Amino acid sequence: MPGSTQDERGALLEPLLDYGCSHWKISSQRAADLYDLGIKLWRKEDLVGIEQQLAQSRTVxxxxxxxxxxxxxxIKNPMVGVQKPIWTPYIKFQEFWRLVRTTPDGPPETYLCTYLVDWTNQTVRNYEGPIENVRLLFETSQKRWYASTTYEAFTSQFRELLGGDGNTMRVTKILCFGLGDVSFKPPDWWRIENDSKPEHEQEPEISVVEGALMHHAIALTIADIARSYAKPGNTGVRLLTQDPGYSDKTKNLLQEIGFEVIGEYGAGGFAELDNDSIVFSAFASAPVKQIIADLARPAAIICAGSTSAGVFNHLKPGISKDETDVEGL
Structure with missing residues (x-):
């Protein structure tokens, strides 16, 4: 509503217009002010709490x-009481730049939220079913990884990082984010596009999961090397992975080969971060390094692309206030 001003004699002047005073301008300035004051955008207790809430999505x-x-x-839960929901909840993150540079989705009440509840439709995945022989596919990818020149270069550099100066770095857990589901079939649009190509250019359906298979093979290598440097008496090195896109079949396979699957809805896994962790992130939709900057200083961060790589979505990647203080490989 327009306000009004008075002169020194109390006479009414022209009313003030609210032109330009949008919810977005006000909230983005508020977010920037809080950020400058050092307010944390993410807290472990919040991430654990929302994860626990989503685990009860059929009843709350x-x-x-x-x-x-x-x-x-x-936020209202549309799936409460539904016996066979086709929608599965997950945590959608709003990184720093989303709060100050680009108008967030949703109503103004959500503009200062760094995490929200979103939903993914499972009908296609349930109808298509998983890829067969996933264990065999993984073992084949793992052999290819071991035989690659990249494996040799990576292991050499990683060993140098962990103990090259004679002082072995303390590592108690490997935390993986966004490594990808290894058992999903490609969507219809992919098949149509693939079938339209000349026969010699067509790819097998398993090509859509080759990257995810390789990511998990790399994670096992990271864990094996870290364990080889563990000192006698240490409790061991845990290998944990979070990806809200994991299917049940993928979860079962990963648990069989040595992973702990955590953060089913995409948030709780970040609460495991500490200074004795190594973080491996492939193509996570979460702003992993921004979250890390608020929660811990891991021993190392291994991520796709350059050290300035950010969130893999349609928005401009952002750099956290403390990101440059985190060691990377």
Whole structure:
């Protein structure tokens, strides 16, 4: 509503217009101010809390989300009471640049939220079913990884990082984010596009999971090397992985080959971060390094692309306030 001003005699002047005073301008300035004050955009207790709420998505009527100014919002749960939901909840992150540079999706009440509840439709995945012989596919990818020149270069550099100066780096866990599902079939649009190519250019369906298979082979190598440097009496090195896109078949396979699958909905795994961790992130939709900057200083971060790589979505990648303080490989 327009306001009005008065002169020194109390006479009414022209009313003030709210032109340009949008919810977005006000909230983005508020986010920038809080950021400059050092307010954390992510807290472990919030990530654990929302993960626990989503685990009860069939019974709770609402989800409670904390905003960066300390206030909370309540989001209605559309799947409460549904016996066979086709929608599965997951955590959608809003990185720093989303809060200050690009208008977030949703109502103004969500503009100061760094995490929200979103939903993915499972009908196609349930109808198509998983790829067969996933264990065999993984073993084949693992052999290719071991035989590659990249494997030799990577292991050499990684060993140098862990103990090259004679002082072995303490590592208690390997945390993986966004390594990809290894058992999903390609969508219809991929098949149509692939079938339209000349026969000699067509790819097998398993090509859509080759990257994910290789990521997990690399993660096992990271864990094996870290364990080889563990000192006698140490409790061991855990290998944990989080990807809300994991199917049940993928989870079962990963647990069989030595992974702990955590953070089913894409948030709780970040609460495992500490200074004795090594982080391996492939193509996560979460702003992994921004979250790390608020929660811990891992021993190393291994990520796709350059050290400035950010979130793999349609927005401009952002750099966290403390990102440059985190060691990378």
């Amino acid at each position: 009527e609402k989800f409670t989300v904390r905003r960066i100014d300390g206030s909370v919002i309540h």
